[in-house]
Amino acid sequence: MPHVLIASLPYLLQGAAVTLWLSLLVVALGTLLGSAIGILATIAGSTIRRLITAYIFTLRGVPVLVVMFLGYYLFPAVGYRVSAYFAVAAAQIVYVSAFVAEIIRSAIVSVPPGQVAAARGLGMRRGAILREVILPQAARIAIAPLLNNSLTAVKQTSYASVVGVWELTYAAREVVERTLASFQIFLGVMAIYFVICYPLSMLARWCERRASILH
Amino acid sequence: MAMVEVRGLRKSYGSLEVLKRLSFDVARGDVVVVLGPSGSGKSTLLRCINFLDEFEEGEIRIDGETVGYRIGADGRRAPRSEAENAKLRERVGIVFQSFNLFPHRTALQNVMMGPLHVRNMPKTAACELAQDLLAKVGLSEKANQYPSMLSGGQQQRVAIARALAMQPKVMLFDEVTSALDPELVGEVLAVIRQLVEEGMTMVIVTHEIQFARDVGDRIMFIDHGSIVEQGAPGEVLTRPSSDRLKLFLRRYQGDYSKSYQTLPSIE
Numbered sequence: 236m237p238h239v240l241i242a243s244l245p246y247l248l249q250g251a252a253v254t255l256w257l258s259l260l261v262v263a264l265g266t267l268l269g270s271a272i273g274i275l276a277t278i279a280g281s282t283i284r285r286l287i288t289a290y291i292f293t294l295r296g297v298p299v300l301v302v303m304f305l306g307y308y309l310f311p312a313v314g315y316r317v318s319a320y321f322a323v324a325a326a327q328i329v330y331v332s333a334f335v336a337e338i339i340r341s342a343i344v345s346v347p348p349g350q351v352a353a354a355r356g357l358g359m360r361r362g363a364i365l366r367e368v369i370l371p372q373a374a375r376i377a378i379a380p381l382l383n384n385s386l387t388a389v390k391q392t393s394y395a396s397v398v399g400v401w402e403l404t405y406a407a408r409e410v411v412e413r414t415l416a417s418f419q420i421f422l423g424v425m426a427i428y429f430v431i432c433y434p435l436s437m438l439a440r441w442c443e444r445r446a447s448i449l450h
Numbered sequence: 451m452a453m454v455e456v457r458g459l460r461k462s463y464g465s466l467e468v469l470k471r472l473s474f475d476v477a478r479g480d481v482v483v484v485l486g487p488s489g490s491g492k493s494t495l496l497r498c499i500n501f502l503d504e505f506e507e508g509e510i511r512i513d514g515e516t517v518g519y520r521i522g523a524d525g526r527r528a529p530r531s532e533a534e535n536a537k538l539r540e541r542v543g544i545v546f547q548s549f550n551l552f553p554h555r556t557a558l559q560n561v562m563m564g565p566l567h568v569r570n571m572p573k574t575a576a577c578e579l580a581q582d583l584l585a586k587v588g589l590s591e592k593a594n595q596y597p598s599m600l601s602g603g604q605q606q607r608v609a610i611a612r613a614l615a616m617q618p619k620v621m622l623f624d625e626v627t628s629a630l631d632p633e634l635v636g637e638v639l640a641v642i643r644q645l646v647e648e649g650m651t652m653v654i655v656t657h658e659i660q661f662a663r664d665v666g667d668r669i670m671f672i673d674h675g676s677i678v679e680q681g682a683p684g685e686v687l688t689r690p691s692s693d694r695l696k697l698f699l700r701r702y703q704g705d706y707s708k709s710y711q712t713l714p715s716i717e
Contacts, residue, residue, distance in 0.1 A: 352502055353550035353609075357564040357616055358540030361532065367567055371554045
């Protein structure tokens, strides 16, 4: 029975490679952009802070699929011809950045005020306090939620198939249409997603344990 | 010239006036111990002296230089820049009730923080200085431990070493033994006593009356944001003239039988 799966495995693995690349791109750039926004939210003036809050709450209140469709139609509408892959990646990066920004912002805010008072008491300047005292502690608080967030981001790259980006889920649907072996194929696809995500889950657990030892 | 001069210091949180036009001096090498019930404004006073808290009126000078604001020829105040305030704080060490050590750094790295990131000292020199200071507070063997592995008394001694690493002219102690188990209080007070002997100028907020008597050159009793009474420890602590100080001393010297009978009046 599993011979259909074995026969189509190379094709599925090609799809998995695209999924992996898309995931890396979305997680890396989404986390980078989100971290910058999250840090800015804690040091900027009130106008910028309000804009960031609006950005975070808007995106968090919208399904990723809607943001993707928006991105997919937005680029042509404003006169840019981009590939579906690019549009999807851009939309997901923006979407992920909102979640990352909130994680980073709340991690920074949860560093006890006594830490800042102690650093100021030594005569440290704002930049040094952020770099040496706040961010290292915020990073420890944020790392586990960030990894969990990355996990979600990896899985939601499968939505890209809806607008015709060829990746693992899209490849799986093609194979199913050809072979009609839906259970075999999707069980196989499940296993591939699991193999991609499992190390991230383990890493999140490990970081959580480490953080609790240090505090 | 006094090391610390406070003139007409007024500070409020909203409509609550925490400090009501306080004035006092701390001479070079003197130890002033501030006593007072909780909520009397003692901590706020210390936080104003190194400008961790802003204040609305009055003037504080450290070694002749105004804190937080420049005073113009016309007497108007202009806020100083963040860099100027940071410069001031380099010369005024503060130690907090809750230690506030940096949990992601070892004891040694905590002490090195100021020299490295404020003074821009080379790493080897900062490390040497930090090791000397940890030895001074009796914690050489804990240099590579993280704060979470240290007892409260040890953490507080590291915090004192961290403040000393900036070679301050004045040290401010904000109820540094209040969060400690009774058996750990002694080791922290011993370190402070050592600084007294070295002639450090200090303002100490504490509830340890016996310690205040031992190390204080002057006792200042504050209640509701005003100085109620001040003077030499032998004088003030032995023959307090105000009822409020009498009541306070009775409560903190553990003579509970009397303080039970006289509940504090509500103003």
